[in-house]
Amino acid sequence: MGRLRVAVVTLCVLLARVQSLKLADPCNEATCKLPECKCSGTDSNSKIPIDKIPQIVLLTFDDAVNYLTYDYFQDALFDLKNPDGCPIGVTHFLSHEYTDYTKVHDLWKRGHEIALHSVSHSAVYNYWRNIDVKTFSSEFGDMRKIVNYFAKIPSSELRGVRLPFLQTSGNVSFQAMKELGLLYDSSLPSIHFVNPPLWPYSLDYQSIQDCVIEPCPTASFPGVWEIPMTVWEDQNNIPCSMVDSCLNIPETGSGVAQWMIQQFEKYYKGSRAPFPVFMHASWFSKNEEYFKAYKLFIKHLQSLPDVYLVNMNKAIEWIKNPKPLTAAKPFGNCEVRKPEAPCPTPLSCGYYNQGSEIWMTSCASKCPANFPWLGNPLGN
Ligand SMILES: *[C@@H]1O[C@H](CO)[C@@H](O)[C@H](O)[C@H]1NC(C)=O
Ligand SMILES: [Zn+2]
Numbered sequence: 001m002g003r004l005r006v007a008v009v010t011l012c013v014l015l016a017r018v019q020s021l022k023l024a025d026p027c028n029e030a031t032c033k034l035p036e037c038k039c040s041g042t043d044s045n046s047k048i049p050i051d052k053i054p055q056i057v058l059l060t061f062d063d064a065v066n067y068l069t070y071d072y073f074q075d076a077l078f079d080l081k082n083p084d085g086c087p088i089g090v091t092h093f094l095s096h097e098y099t100d101y102t103k104v105h106d107l108w109k110r111g112h113e114i115a116l117h118s119v120s121h122s123a124v125y126n127y128w129r130n131i132d133v134k135t136f137s138s139e140f141g142d143m144r145k146i147v148n149y150f151a152k153i154p155s156s157e158l159r160g161v162r163l164p165f166l167q168t169s170g171n172v173s174f175q176a177m178k179e180l181g182l183l184y185d186s187s188l189p190s191i192h193f194v195n196p197p198l199w200p201y202s203l204d205y206q207s208i209q210d211c212v213i214e215p216c217p218t219a220s221f222p223g224v225w226e227i228p229m230t231v232w233e234d235q236n237n238i239p240c241s242m243v244d245s246c247l248n249i250p251e252t253g254s255g256v257a258q259w260m261i262q263q264f265e266k267y268y269k270g271s272r273a274p275f276p277v278f279m280h281a282s283w284f285s286k287n288e289e290y291f292k293a294y295k296l297f298i299k300h301l302q303s304l305p306d307v308y309l310v311n312m313n314k315a316i317e318w319i320k321n322p323k324p325l326t327a328a329k330p331f332g333n334c335e336v337r338k339p340e341a342p343c344p345t346p347l348s349c350g351y352y353n354q355g356s357e358i359w360m361t362s363c364a365s366k367c368p369a370n371f372p373w374l375g376n377p378l379g380n
Pocket of ligand 2: 062063095117121164165
């Protein structure tokens with residue numbers, strides 16, 4: 001009897017899973033309304049005239065955070081404020097290996113957003129392309145547990161996903177995100193919608209976005225948002241989905257900064273859709289001129305009274321409840337960050353992972369017995 005019950009329940013759960021994947025219908029603005037729903041498109045749907053829309057800039061970094069990358073963040077971004085007096089926001093899509101979770105804790109307390117970029121960051125593209133919901137949930141759900149436990153950041157504040165190599169798997173990642181209660185993905189490049197670019201949108205309905213890296217989602221995922229990776233263009237007009245994948249760029253810091261400002265102005269003097277500045281911090285160590293350029297570019301943005309550097313979650317919040325530049329606080333009150341627990345003296349623990357020695361520094365009070373990994377995020 002008990003066995004049968006279990007089998008019936010399991011079957012129902014499986015059926016519910018299959019049935020819950022409903023093909024997305026074309027978006028209808030009469031039924032898809034803010035704040036819950038936004039059709040994909042080039043309009044903010046805010047009814048705010050373009051010159052009263054705060055220009056959002058989305059600064060993101062992928063991969064590990066450790067003392068090497070932290071120094072760049074400190075040098076270029078710490079203590080900067082937006083025109084409303086609140087600290088600027090940045091988003092880090094964090095992978096596990098070589099991450100120092102005490103640095104992650106520190107960045108988060110300063111107003112940076114921590115988002116998820118998987119535990120394994122496997123270099124096998126087909127692993128991501130063919131991934132199933134269970135493995136995806138482990139890659140991103142376990143990463144959330146790792147960051148929560150070792151950086152003392154509340155799980156509810158870990159909301160975003162970017163896939164390694166931007167290799168999505170059709171509906172799978174979005175279905176898993178929905179089950180994990182995650183808010184947004186930012187893994188889908190767009191080459192077609194550059195001028196004007198797409199605004200971030202929800203996946204309740206069919207998206208008009210071009211599918212650059214197959215397969216893209218086609219089912220309906222109410223409440224899950226997509227922040228498109230609208231490409232930049234290098235000096236030969238070759239599209240690049242991340243700044244550091246643009247190859248034909250000037251050589252000097254001021255030349256590169258000028259080129260970055262040109263990309264920005266397409267948005268700032270255009271539709272004022274959020275401007276993506278997506279990269280890996282390793283770009284800075286490739287050429288010191290690139291880091292100079294980045295700092296010059298940030299300095300330029302900071303000289304403009306209507307430009308806001310906010311993290312991705314805050315950008316989605318603005319899109320859901322848009323307020324004009326003339327509002328007292330277009331982005332609401334400044335965020336206050338309350339860690340789950342303080343991060344005491346950094347603790348470094350050594351392991352062998354897949355045959356090589358690896359160290360992990362974290363806010364934990366004692367070394368876990370094993371290197372935290374898929375299926376054993378706390379390293380028990
Ligand atoms: C995604 O889900 C929709 C709706 O069930 C289905 O039609 C489509 O084939 C799925 N896509 C993939 C790549 O499995
Ligand atoms: Zn990566």
